Amino acid sequence: MATFPEYIAQNEERDGVRFSWNVWPSSRLEATRMVVPVAALFTPLKERTDLPPIQYEPVLCSRATCRAVLNPLCQVDYRAKLWACNFCYQRNQFPPSYAGISEVNQPAELLPLFSTIEYVVQRGPQMPLVFLYVVDTCMEDEDLQALKESLQMSLSLLPPTALVGLITFGRMVQVHELGCEGISKSYVFRGTKDLNAKQLQEMLGLTKPSAAQGRGPQAAPQQSFNRFLQPVQKIDMNLTDLLGELQRDPWPVTQGKRPLRSLGVAMSIAVGLLECTFPNTGARIMTFIGGPATQGPGMVVGDELKTPIRSWHDIEKDNAKFMKKATKHYESLASRASSNGHIIDIYACALDQTGLLEMKCCTNYTGLRQEVQVNPQEIGTGGTCQWKVCGLDPSTTLALYFEVVNQHNAPIPQGGRGAIQFVTQYQHSSGQRRIRVTTTARNWADAQTQIQSIAASFDQEAAAILMARLAVYRAETEEGPDVLRWLDRQLIRLCQKFGDYHKDDPNSFRFSETFSLYPQFMFHLRRSPFLQVFNNSPDESSYYRHHFNRQDLTQALIMIQPVLYAYSFNGPPEPVLLDSSSILPDRILLMDTFFQILIYHGETVAQWRKAGYQDMPEYENFKHLLQAPVDDAQELLHTRFPMPRYIDTEHGGSQARFLLSKVNPSQTHNNMYTWGQESGAPILTDDVSLQVFMDHLKKLAVSSAA
């Protein structure tokens, strides 16, 4: 049998699933004692190039409350042509098409190899993909120009059959009619007045069949798209010109005012437009904004420049007067969009905040249409087992928390296995509707007798992320300090449960290998922008949290604990500790925090660079040294989405603060002399170092008073 790490890696590779525990405690009580809940990180659309989609439909369990999909874990009676559902034990007849089934002639979905399998739904019309660009025109000319060019370029990247639409906004909101000859048309709306879908439909003249359709017999019946959303292949020239002619919002902005930006109405109209034209079809609203909404519903700040946008401080003091209303507006938009399966993306670029905090729900709630059906009959969950996630990309990773409902006194038979089936229905980017089914199972174990095997099955990385997501979720609803306290308590409890120690002897504390990294993750999580709002604007926090909540495990770990590489003449590039001791004068450091890629030149290296050694032929090796992290950074920049911020700095540089704020402050102005080390750079902070944190943790874990 493979080791747990191997097992975990294999499972992740095949099914995109990682559980916090890979052996499950068999009762509810025990499960709660595990501190870290039984939970899974699931990447529904994990890229599987080796997974050919199956061109028929899945076979479903006939029990109305179950509807589980036939999978490799089902028991099959080949003679009787029956199969037993492994969730509800219902015996089901195979459909007629499976008449030729036998042990040697098994359909793909019964092969263990295909624990994850993808079906292509043949029924129903193939819906095109819909992309609706929502573009802010209140930008500096240069920014707008750059945006226009990117948008024009993006058209070439869309599938030719995809439908595109364009809404621009500034003081007013313009819905552009596409494919007009000789004159460009748009419908304009006031930026201060919200419209419901019906009003919008009337105002855009979408209620009755357009005159064009009545005109001739050639009007194709399947021309279900309208004047505002047209296939890329048909109107790309037109749209390119249209984008080219986009101008900065012409309404004058007087001194001391912000431009009037009707973001709230623009998004509402975008949602409304799709709502009345393409309900229940995958559609993506891509919003490009250059600043906060300053008027109408959803405004987050007034147009007076002298009143700054709300800060965390204002929010705490309940001084953010637009926030509640705006949040409500965006929440209602989000729910409208998500109920129709539409995604809202926001691309914001601005010096000031743009109101992401208020709009986060739009992106968080919506996000190609998908339904996740978790069928954890064996474990049993209360509440919802269906979710809608409007957009998924291959790296979107969901965290699912399960509850073991089995009572303590009704033990599960030895060797029993819990099974979970994820059914993901989605619209593929080719327009096909697909269903991906992932079925996985884990062993049950009695926590009292088999605690070691449960402990050994602990996936500390997955657990760290799962706990972090819980903490972030709490952070959005509770006060910051409470969340930290909760997190600390959980950590201490975990240490108490799984640590090996003598009571009241901190030095005796030992943690097994499967838990060893977990406290360190927690240490960095506490310092991360996901839980610390100090020095971050509400928007930044929202942005960071948004991405933390959907990236896959590896990326999420980088977010919590950035990775640090060192480049020096002493050898090939190597990962080094995220610690102030890693900051050495003759090193170049490359830090990846997911959101930032930072290159830091140590003091000596920086001096060499200033002196221009890299330009001297005899110091070509120095040149190479300088170049190496840059090349690596470029690679990261190109593969990462969203694109990280690239920072090139050096010892004493102002931007070095990004590095200094992340590393473990093992040396500070408080302890540098006592430690007396010569290497490393002291950090001017009062934050505790990892060492202090660990010491403290041990003390509390072993304390009998706790």
Next chain:
Amino acid sequence: MSQQGYVAAPPYSQAQPGMGAYQGGFGSGPTQPLYGHYGGPPQAFSAPPAGKMHLIVLNRTFFLSAITVVMIFSYPAPPAVSAPYGQPPHSLYNSMASPGPPPTQQLTNQMSSMNLGSHVQGLQSPPPPVSSVVQQPFQTPPPLTMAPPQMPPGLQSPHMSPLMSPPQSPPASMPMASQSMAGTSMAGMGGPFPGPPPPGPGGFQQPGLGSAGQFGGYMAGPQQNMPGAFPGAPSAMAGPPQKKLDPDSIPSITHVIEDDQVKQGGQVFTTNIRGQVPPLVTTDFTVTDQGNASPRFIRCTTYSLPCTADLAKQCQVPLAAIIKPFASLPKNETPLYVVNHGDTGPVRCNRCKAYMCPYMQFIDGGRRYQCGFCNCVNEVPVFYFQHLDHMGRRVDFYERPELSLGSYEFVATLDYCKNNKPPNSPAYIFMIDVSYNNIKSGLVKLICDELKTLLEKLPREEGMETSAIKVGFVTYNKVLHFYNVKSALAQPQMMVVSDTAEMFVPLLDGFLVNYQDSRAVIYNLLDQIPDMFADTAESETVFAPVIQAGVEAFKAAECSGKLFIFHSSMPTAEAPGKLKNRDDKKLVNTDKEKTLFQPQKGVYEQLSKDCVASGCCVDLFLFPSQYTDIATMADVPSHTGGSVYKYSNFQIETDGEHFLRDLRKDVQKSIGFDAIMRVRTSTGFRATDFFGGMYMNNTTDVEMAAVDCDNGVTVEFKHDDTLSEETGALMQCALLYTTIGGQRRLRIHNLSLNCSSQLSELYKSCETDSLINFFAKSAYRAILNQPLKNVREILVNQTAHMLACYRKNCASPSAASQLILPDAMKVFPVYMNSLMKTAPLVGSTELSTDDRAHQRLSVMAMGVEDTQLLLYPRLIPLHNIDVNSEKPATPVRCSEERLTDSGIFLLENGQSMFLWLGQASSPDFIQSLFNVPSLAHLQGHMCALPELDNPLSRKVRSIISGLLEKRSNSMKLQIVRQKDKPEMLFRQFLVEDKGLHGGASYMDFLCYVHREIRQLLT
């Protein structure tokens, strides 16, 4: 003669002793045709209900001789004529305008009398009705008619001032002397001038001259006065006991016009005399501004105000001025000078804020000046100081227009601008209804094609190469489409706004553009518009949001301007200002009839306010095929100085050219924007009421979103106090506005009037054309609040009252049966009668409610020329036209009697134009004009004469085009054949005849008025 005596003597006391003295004095004086009088026997009016009036003769035999119409004209002998001209100005100011000469003699009377008794049969086409009613009214009137003679003065109606009563007694006795007595008395007066009448070409004026002699002699007068027009008529009238009342013998507008033209036409009218009555509006004259505003800018109902409120009340002659601040001046008159007083702005009186003008009296060596309006003494600003000459006049008197002229402009400083910012140049927005009707009729294409060339000719500031006016385009049906036509664009952009509930303008940059710069894009747009909507099925429209859009556009662009809205139907789409059909013919002739004229409340009221506040003038071109509630739709245009043009059942073939002519005129006419007008007066009287296409937020400021060369504002004055004869009455009209070039200016018009404590002065200085303008507007406003019947009654009563007051106080004693009219008002009854027959005032279910509302509103903004023409159309005979003559053909009276079977007539009233072809008109003539052998070959629905190369055709066409050119509206030429159905349309403009939809003939009306007068006098 009496001139001196009159001038020398304090007029009133002199005259007072008794009419006898009065009369004696003047009797020998110049025979001024002062008035006609109407020996009205028992004529009664069956009038009001039917709107018809019958002259009723009660007892023919008895009254035969008693019924006389005496026209007494003061226009005297030529010698008298010359005399007054020599008079120093101060005495001249009294002079009556029209027949000019003997201002003071005016009181001398001549009578023309005629026997009404028998005329009745002859005059009235339908004698039976007349006689049928005869009996009834007869019963009452006889005593009445008889009574006056015996009546002691004490019975005078109480409102007559005691002062006035003394003269009463003589007249009272005079009539008693019976007709012949009147005759002789007249003769006595007229005696001295048996000869003079004919001689004076100036004496042309009217019948009056005829009265020089006795009865018989008087008859001769008319003959001369109406040379050639009615050859047959006079002779019939020759004998003293006439059998018929000759229509020619009652005062005729055409003659009055002609006389004035002969006398003052082509002459220079110099405005250096206070209270000088200008020539008639119809007269062709040149004005030299020498201290008073040209009559083209201001005309008054009288140029001599009564000194006291009591007098004014007594005579009931309205005191009003009709101000056309932007009137166009003929080429040979100097345009207004622009004065710049620098950064401090125009010099104004500290107290009343009147602007520097010729009425400011400089004193104290030029260091101070006394305001002519409020008498406040002001310091002269240092920069403005100038020494005075020995006459006490500033040395720079002639160099400064504001010191020597009646009209001029000041450059306004930022204080006079909105938000203290100089205005942007104004804009014109063309808003085209592209709903089904307008597309189908081809109108949209017509407009778009026309705009391409028309926009090249936008009005521009004097001396500028191109027009500064910006243009913008909107099309609409249920939703509005704005167009971005920025010059940088490759193609226009259309922006649709569907949210009509809260209108806004979707773009700023590129909506209002300079035509020259954006020509290519605009061409492109205008080419595309008709095609874009070619397949439209949308028939619903919005209206208020369209105007709102214009307002918002002007607000956003911070400019003022004008909307040209081309609209087809009642706005029924769901939007603010949605209208529903409320046309209800059952309301006609009820107390609720006024509701038909009242705009629907709400949205439009507020819209008018918004428009005026942002300087947005609305011109509405309507192309309705049914009722569209013009009363409401035209509400905004009528409050913003805009015009409403209406083309019912528009068809390109017949109405297209007509519409385009209107459009061209409208776009090109000279205009000022965002205007505020204030009329200041010297102490003792003030402006109290205003009529016109404007909006008033308070009681003094007349706000107009725009004011163009045709807008006339009628201002009524009331006394505050006693006016002084010595200082007279001054008024200053100051109009703050933005020029088409975007400059802020103040246009000042000053006018000085006389004041007199004698009513005779007032009557002498009356201006009938102005009076009728005032009456038309006040009546048209009154019908909003009162039943039409009341309004008509008031009009008649006031007419009677004005004339009775004259009769009582100013006329020489004569028989009560005589109708005596002041010379200056002798044709007033024609106009008044015509006014009462206009569509708004005549209650007839046959008239379209929209037409009535439309006419009501258009008259409200008219100047004197327009109302004059509207109420008395020109009827020009063409059949005997001299193709080689340069002289314009002479119009004849608007009566069926003037038509002949073989005649061809052109009729126009400024709104409509007809070519009437008699049944027996000469085939040659028809051939020349139409290129068809006979009338029968004429195609119906012609709207223009074919261009034929013969002298007659050229001549007629040039007459028509000349008229079209001259009038503010273009008119559609309608060709009607005698006895054809459309002739009815034509006939309603024969205003001396009985109205088609009710309303008395001129003669009947005159008789009726006479009766009323007599009642008043008793």
